[in-house]
Amino acid sequence: MRTGRPRSFCVEEALDSAMDVFWRKGYEGASLTDLTAAMNIAAPSLYACFGSKEGLFRAVLERYDQRREGFLSEVLDAPTARDVATLFLKGLVERATDPKTPGCLLVQSGQAADDTTIPDMVARHRAEKEAAVRERFETAKRQGDLPGSSDPAALARYLMTIANGICVQAAAGASAKELNDVADIALMSFPASAKPKKKTASEHVAAS
Amino acid sequence: MRTGRPRSFCVEEALDSAMDVFWRKGYEGASLTDLTAAMNIAAPSLYACFGSKEGLFRAVLERYDQRREGFLSEVLDAPTARDVATLFLKGLVERATDPKTPGCLLVQSGQAADDTTIPDMVARHRAEKEAAVRERFETAKRQGDLPGSSDPAALARYLMTIANGICVQAAAGASAKELNDVADIALMSFPASAKPKKKTASEHVAAS
DNA sequence: CCAGTTCTGTAGTGAGTGCTACAGATATGG
């Protein structure tokens, strides 16, 4: 068993509090004073646990992915590629217009900075999500769900572009209704499933 | 005539240099040391001329609008709404993938920050451009160029969302080809002109 | 040539930054 004085705070709760701060203020805008106040711990505790401000941010990003895992897998499990696209954008609009943390951590937190470490880091996390969608679309194409003429990589990139744009708009105060309209227009470009459709998107959770 | 020692630097050149710094590093990431070094002036000269860092940024934004005026009016003068959308996205991709200043100043510079003054400021500038596009689409609808069922405000917002997303992707290193593919897909959602088409988009500059 | 005005360059200001030394507190293993 681990010896020594036990940690007096819950790491995951602390990460959630830190996430809020980074989300609203960005990486550089979030000072250690802000962070320690929100996490309810003193600076040395933070450093003992996460090493540095950058280390804390890295841990926050992991925690973020962990919290979004369920949503992403639900989206990717949708029956058709078009359902994937629809669920993805609709779910994103709902999350991005949360008034407590508008926009998306992966767009808000590190857009431009003194050094590029953090922007590169969040860009990599965005790219991972794009890759997951691309792979899902490649599978759809092989299964005849997407037409043979379609480009899965371009479609995934298109979807991520809309997503990033929606996040920017949401951070600037756009409403859920406005952004849902945008998502609807965006989905008009998306190829319909070539396969015979058996279930609606909303039924896919109940399916097998 | 104005008395006193004359200014030793060109204000517009200095603003262009400052713009580069804000573009790459963001508002908070750009330190006065960075700015004065790039502008080749000492701090007191900067403060005598622009008042504060925020004042300098405000002047940079005006200078940015001024430099983009030509592009925007060329886009808005296109014969059909669809041509407007096409020229806007294609031109944006070209500009956003400039390796010297990737992305867009209005997205890069103030996404999240300690206080919301600067994000609000750049959001307002983006909203002005969206409003200009929306008015152009409203005119197009009145002229029968856009179908009566279309929503000019939603179309303008859609276009700006794509634009913002393209800027985020470009800042993360996406290529012009990748983003042109995205623009092509995005334009598939855009209603075709209801009016008989006489000229192609590329010919509109030569036209009256 | 001088007074008045405006800008430039040096050399700082206090405030806030990320981070840490150190002492005391709280646990485990023997």
Added chain:
DNA sequence: CCATATCTGTAGCACTCACTACAGAACTGG
């Protein structure tokens, strides 16, 4: 109960931040 190990809280580190006081330089008007 003691040695060891880990965490907490106070206090403060060196550094950078945006910003400026001040003196001298460079102009205009008289």
